[in-house]
Amino acid sequence: MNQIVSGFFWVSLVCVMAFITLPLIVVIAASLSPSAQVTLVPWEWTIRWYGDLVASRWLDPFMLSAQIAVLVSVISGVLGLLAAYVVAFEKCPGHAAIMSFLLSPLAVPQIVKGVAIVLFLSSAGLYRWVGTPGLIAAHIILTLPFAVRMIATAMFNFDKNLDRAGQSLGATKAQRIRHLLLPIIKPGVFSGMTFAFIISFNNIPLSVFLVRPGETTLPITVINYLEYSLDPVLAAVNVASLLFVLAVIFVFEKVGGFSAQIHGGSK
Amino acid sequence: MSSLALHAEKGRPVRTSLIRQYIPLLPPGLILLLFFAIPMGMMMGLSFQPKGAEAASLANYGRFFTDDFTLIGLGRTVLMSGLVAICVTVMAYPVAYFLARSRSPWRAVVFALAIAPELAGVVLRTYGWLIILEDHGFINNALLWLGVISEPLPLAKNMFGVVVGLTHVILPFGVLSLLTSLQGVDPNLEKSAQILGASRLSVIRHIVLPLTVPGIVSSMLLAFTMSASAYATPAILGGAGFKVLATMVYEQVLFYVDWSFAAVMANVLLVMMLIVAFIGSRLEMRLHKKLHF
Secondary structure (H helix, E strand, O other): OHHHHHHHHHHHHHHHHHHHHHHHHHHHHHHHOOOOOOOOOOOOOOOHHHHHOOOHHHHHHHHHHHHHHHHHHHHHHHHHHHHHHHHHHOOOOOHHHHHHHHHHHHHOOHHHHHHHHHHHHHHOOOHHHOOHHHHHHHHHHHHHHHHHHHHHHHHHOOOHHHHHHHHHOOOOHHHHHHHHHHHHHHHHHHHHHHHHHHHHHHOOOOHHHHOEOOEOOHHHHHHHHHOOOOOHHHHHHHHHHHHHHHHHHHHHHHHHOOHHHHHOOOO | OHHHHHHHHOOOOHHHHHHHHOHHHHHHHHHHHHHHHHHHHHHHHHHOOOOOOOOOOOHHHHHHHHOHHHHHHHHHHHHHHHHHHHHHHHHHHHHHHHHHHOOOOHHHHHHHHHHOHHHHHHHHHHHHHHHHHOOOOHHHHHHHHHOOOOOOOOOOOOHHHHHHHHHHHHHHHHHHHHHHHHHOOOHHHHHHHHHOOOOHHHHHHHHHHHHOHHHHHHHHHHHHHHHHOOOHHHHHHOOOOOOOHHHHHHHHHHOOOOHHHHHHHHHHHHHHHHHHHHHHHHHHHHHHHHHOO
């Protein structure tokens, strides 16, 4: 009986893991298979779909998505730092209420935030903002709460005695922030920025309302194309953008060194 | 507080330094106000202002709750989210249990594999499921070739495809929330029950499952709210006829250009989420009290 139970457990574990990895494997296989039909028995591989990516049809949306994601990640990082400094470091009066205001966008589904922003831009006479400026603003609203939360956690963990020591040694406030606080919370800031980058780069539910012809992000370009074709070039686009995200995470990790923090269990 | 004291020593009025403390909040606060708080308020207001009408009224809400089309969409959203909540929790449980109890070197691999798909984004995974499930997809081609079926099975462009896709998207979150709950259960309880002669099955049924009910509830609620607001997966894997609230909202804005009705749908979705979250937190609190006296 016990063997049946544990056998059942292992079988279900393996099935679930197969379920998790299957789509990724299929997409990678499709991006390398010579025909449009995915059979998973590719006797011959081809990388010609990747060659097709070097066309403005894919490069333009990719560049736009990458630029927006970088800007959003930097702006969220800076705004998150400012907010977290007041709320988590200075602990100003009313910091709990301010924190819940800063995190409030998390309670609203993305699609609802998207509708709200596009309706606001249209009714406020800012319709020309639809496109890149609107995308950046919307993505910041989406990523800022995550950045605030991650940076605030890092600031909560910062040992205030270090700041007091610096103060008693005559360091000005600016010097203490630059040489004590910022280097210590750097991993938190970078994990917030990485998170913001990934969310922005892959976003669909907000972007879908704010793109316009000629200013379309990569995920939206892909889903628009998906509606009438399963072209293997899409598989290549997806694999290439995944590799790009992984490369960005790698760079951010090298600069910010946040993996230790993640393994340390802070959220 | 220390900065406050320092300023006071220098003879500056305390009040200005108190206000100055808040200055860094201006940029993030203004952005949130301008692109979140005001738009949300505006959307709420707009929902009471039917298209073309001058006076505010509840007409649009009446339309939402009497029209078959929107009611079916609402029902479909609830059904889809409920199915995903069950699938995610059932599938995440063995993974979370393995991650919480195993000391094998495979643990790190399983953890990475369970979480990594999150980096890939929804588009890649949904595209993957589409090539697996569609009429000329991987599964149908294999079954046709084997002669098991003569017609392709309708696996994509319907509820089944959407539930599969969403379960895949949300599974990592289910694993994480069950993992937290399972890590809170003392493994010694299971060991002592086994020493006292309980079978594996009864250890799971009478110890592990009851103690992780709060984790099960929170995983289901998380999966429910995430699927109810998902847009891309239902849009791609559901096909043209599969309308849930999220895709209906999008259509109202971009095709029918009825902003007011779009605002009504968005508000219904938002209120549904808030109700589920509220019931969930009450339920979790009660369960927590029950378990910890």
